[in-house]
Amino acid sequence: MPTFSEALALGKITTTEALNIFDSLDTVDISAMIGAWKGAGFPTDHPLDGALEAYHWHGKRFETPEHVHPLVFNTVDGNTASINPLWMLPVVGWLDRMPIPKSEAVGMLFQIGLFLFSTDRSGARLRLTTYRGKKTATMIYDSLPINDIFRKVDNQTLLGLMDLKGMKNPFFFVLRRE
Known part of the structure; x- marks a missing residue:
């Protein structure tokens, strides 16, 4: 089994290895989650691999356990x-059935239209949940059947796993404290 660092260097591993x-x-x-985090993919040949980066995903912001911004993106103006x-x-709804467009053009269009989807309102909350036998911080979306479960790589780095109801395999990502 590769270590976290080895997996990053490889650029892609299997879902089993990531688990x-x-x-x-x-x-x-x-309490360790509070703050702003920069996100990056952790490729496992999942349909979402590369999508967040294509759409200029920045990361997540945890203001309090009750006020979380799960989808923070870079705007055109920086x-x-x-x-x-x-x-x-x-x-x-169609994540496992159709490919997600990941072209630079589609990502730029999303970024240009970002103001249409922006909000100052929280979209999730944090709770401790037990997942795969360990009780850990979990981000629960307010309006989607998604939980993001976190494990600690070090004090500045987390490995996240997106658990979507009905999705065959989890999606993995990395968060680094800003």
Whole structure:
């Protein structure tokens, strides 16, 4: 089994290998989540691999356990904007059935129209849940059947796993504290 660092260097691993890495990591307390985090993919040949980057995903912002911005994107002018996760509902419905467009042109169009989807309102909350036998910080979306479960790589880095109801395999991502 590769380590977290080895997996990053490889550029892509299997879902089984990613789950083994995830299971080997320490849990995360909710208090350790508070703050802004920069996101990146952790490729496992999942349909979402590369999509967040194509759409200029920046990361997540945890203001309090009750006020979380799960989808923060880079704007054209170099700032960031949070979007309402409810806008992702059409994508969630066909995630396993159709490929997600990941072209530079589609990503740029999304970025230009980002103001249409932006919000200052929270779109999720944090709770401790037990997942794969360990109690750890979990981000629960307010309007989607999605939980993001976190494990600690180090004090500045988390490995996240998106658990979507009905999705065959989880989607993995990395968060680094800003």
